[in-house]
Amino acid sequence: LGAGVFHAPQVGRQLFPDLFKQGHAMHFRAVHSRSSLQATMAGHRQSLAAASLKLPALLLLLIFSLNWGHAVAHFDPANMTELQKHVSFFDRNKDGFITPVETIQGFVAIGCEYAFATAASASIHGALAPQTTPAGTPLPHLTIYVENIHKAMHGSDSGVYDPKGRFLPQKFEELFKTYAILRPDALTLAEMHAMLFAKRDLDPISWAPPEIEWGLLFTLASDWLGFLHKDSVRGIYDGSVFTKLEKKWHPSQSDI
Numbered sequence: 001l002g003a004g005v006f007h008a009p010q011v012g013r014q015l016f017p018d019l020f021k022q023g024h025a026m027h028f029r030a031v032h033s034r035s036s037l038q039a040t041m042a043g044h045r046q047s048l049a050a051a052s053l054k055l056p057a058l059l060l061l062l063i064f065s066l067n068w069g070h071a072v073a074h075f076d077p078a079n080m081t082e083l084q085k086h087v088s089f090f091d092r093n094k095d096g097f098i099t100p101v102e103t104i105q106g107f108v109a110i111g112c113e114y115a116f117a118t119a120a121s122a123s124i125h126g127a128l129a130p131q132t133t134p135a136g137t138p139l140p141h142l143t144i145y146v147e148n149i150h151k152a153m154h155g156s157d158s159g160v161y162d163p164k165g166r167f168l169p170q171k172f173e174e175l176f177k178t179y180a181i182l183r184p185d186a187l188t189l190a191e192m193h194a195m196l197f198a199k200r201d202l203d204p205i206s207w208a209p210p211e212i213e214w215g216l217l218f219t220l221a222s223d224w225l226g227f228l229h230k231d232s233v234r235g236i237y238d239g240s241v242f243t244k245l246e247k248k249w250h251p252s253q254s255d256i
Contacts, residue, residue: 080146082238083165087149089242098144100125110245111220128152155206156199160237167237176230186227192218220245 077096080088090106091098100121107117125142132148133141144152150165160171179195180187187195192214200207221241222228235241 081150081161081165082167083149083153083161084146086237086239087144088146089239090144091146096146098146100142103144106242109250110242111249112216154209155201155203156196157210158195158199172234172237175233180230183227185230187233188226188228189218189222192228217241 077088077094087098088094090103092102092105103121103124104114104117107120108114112120125144128149129144130141131152132145133143134145134148150161150163153161153163153165158171158175160168160175162168175195176184176187179191179198181191182188196210196214199210217232217236218228221232221236232241235244
């Protein structure tokens with residue numbers, strides 16, 4: 001993943017002491033106003049859904065109505081990288097390809113509204129599919145190839161994946177040593193935002209994706225006190241947190 005601006009432990013604490021102090025105060029207020037966080041994320045979802053309405057009608061028709069052919073998948077499900085596992089949750093039939101419809105199904109499975117899932121699918125496939133599609137594949141390039149997902153990694157992320165999408169345990173531990181202040185085994189919303197701010201690179205276009213991704217996961221996976229626990233964060237990287245969320249929202253379907 002694109003290298004962040006700051007990596008060493010304690011850097012966030014040293015460079016942003018006021019931000020951490022303000023964040024702690026924000027966290028304690030959030031404990032008593034959990035609905036405000038949900039309202040904020042609902043606003044993000046509505047904005048994304050509204051943005052999707054601006055897409056050409058023909059493109060949306062192609063994305064959600066047709067079933068395209070694609071090249072052969074060349075990857076070993078038993079030896080996937082953590083990043084491949086992360087996205088493989090959305091490969092609902094486990095054939096090595098993720099279609100726009102499968103992405104919609106995956107988002108709905110983890111507790112998202114259908115309108116948000118549809119808008120997110122259009123945005124994700126429009127951005128990632130062309131980068132993961134093998135050269136020479138006929139248009140339109142709207143299917144995500146799990147084997148090539150590392151080619152679509154964006155900047156300003158946490159730095160816990162290497163360029164091939166493999167998990168880096170030391171970088172993962174550094175996140176919590178640096179940014180988990182109130183509790184060593186969990187992140188508050190303010191601490192999460194401090195981490196994302198510190199990891200921004202020089203390209204402003206890369207700032208939004210991690211903010212949206214982490215914000216959504218915080219809303220879905222944090223506890224009622226406003227903590228995103230370490231095991232849940234670990235599950236983000238290999239996709240196991242998605243399976244847990246699916247069992248939470250659709251217990252009967254997840255066992256099929």
